[in-house]
Amino acid sequence: MSDQINEKKLITEEKKAASIKGMPVLIFNILFSIAAILGFIFCLIRLSEKVGNPGMWIALLIACALYIFLISPLLFIGLKILKPNEALVLTLFGKYYGTLRGEGFFFVNPFVSATSPEILATSTGTVTTSDSAPQSGKLSLQGLNLPVRASKKISLKTMTLNNEKQKINDKLGNPIIIGIVVIWRVVNTAKAVFNVDNYFEYLSIQCDSALRNIVRLYPYDVSGDDNEKTLRGSSQEIADKLREEIQSKVEVAGLEILEARITHLAYAPEIAAAMLQRQQASAIIDARQMIVEGAVGMVEMALSKLNEHEIVQLDEERKAAMVSNLLVVLCGNKDAQPVVNSGSLY
Known part of the structure; x- marks a missing residue:
């Protein structure tokens, strides 16, 4: 029952979001504000001179004051500017009003407010973007390096999440150090803002979880079986599965995973030396087998x-001696030193 309630809230x-062009509203508001100020001054002069009906001048004075101090500021508040690949998620009295997309100058309901997720959160990754918009600073908190923006705009640009390296056991139980980079973007701003508390942190955590799930299914490397997929030899297949795994987890947050790549892959330091000896021994065996x-x-x-x-004409004994000598010469590590026999072999 609780799961059904949670699904309904998503x-x-x-x-x-309903909007109109902002430039006509701006020009209209400026002209009417100037007219209201002039009318306010004119009414004060008329009232001081006691010319005409005082009630009429007082009514006009109140109307001009209302426009100057109430209506005009509200119209200015409703003006919004968006740059390319930016969006505003708007709420009206706590309810989702709509999303404003597209570059330009817009006018929306002045009572709506823009909403964006909180930046302050912990994460294991670093999020970078090519956004060149003015920023009020940089925040670095336990691995999270995110811009602290004064505005509430949601970036729709392609961003990169570079998670920290993790120690994970592979299919054979060997501890390995692995790191990934994820290229992503926001495709549904409503999901990103309302379905999760912080989609930056949510993405980072889901990347860590998906990476652990995928790595545990494959060995780092195997010898003698070319058909088995490994982390080292099947990087493209592993990356595709990793992208699909992350995408299935962040769908609720309105994010699209464009690409996921393994950037670092190595054995953990405690077994690196032993595994290096194992690889060297395997290489020596393969080389010896080829030489033989x-x-x-x-x-x-x-x-x-x-x-x-x-x-x-060679009998069986001489053939065996010849085979033995040739194998020693061909399989030896050092160059052969010939010995000339001037007498008989027997």
Whole structure:
């Protein structure tokens, strides 16, 4: 029952806020404000001179004062300026009114207020953007490095989340150090503002969770099985699964994950030396296997050529001695030092 109530409270659709062009309203308000000020002064002069009906001048005086001190400020408050890839989430008396998108100069209901998530929050990542708008400072708090804005505008630009490196156990239980970078943007401003408390922090936490879930499904590296996917050898497939995992978790926050990439991958320091020795041993074994296979092939070719051209007749014992000598020469680590035999072998 509680889950159904929570689902009903979630906002799923973003609606467009009612607005008109702001420049005509600005010009109209300035002209009428000037006229109201002149009318206010004129009424004061008439009242001081006691010319005409005093009640009429008092009524005009009150009307001019209302426009100057009440209506004109409200009209100025309703004027909003948006730059490219910016949006304003508006509420009217606590209810979602709509989202103002698109660059330009707009006039909206002066009683609406812009809403944006709180910047102050902890996170394990750093969010960067190409936004060049004026900022009132930078905030760095436990790994979170976010601009502290004086306005309530929501950035629709593509942003990058660079999470800190984490120590996670892979499928085989080996601890590894891994870091990712996530490229994302806001696509539904209503979800981003109302469904989660802070979509910056929410994204960072979900990236950490998704990374742990994905890493535990794959080994860092395996030997002898080329078909098994690994973190080191199947980076593209792992990145795609990671992006899908994060996207499924941040859909409720109105975010779109454009790309997720592994930026750092290494064994943890406590096992790095042992794993390096293991890799070196595996490489040596593979190299020796290739050398032996090549040497056997060369010996086989030499024997077949000797028999084919009938250069020399070798019995089984001499063939065995020749094979032994050739394998020692071909598989040895050092260059062979030939010895000339001037006598008989027996």
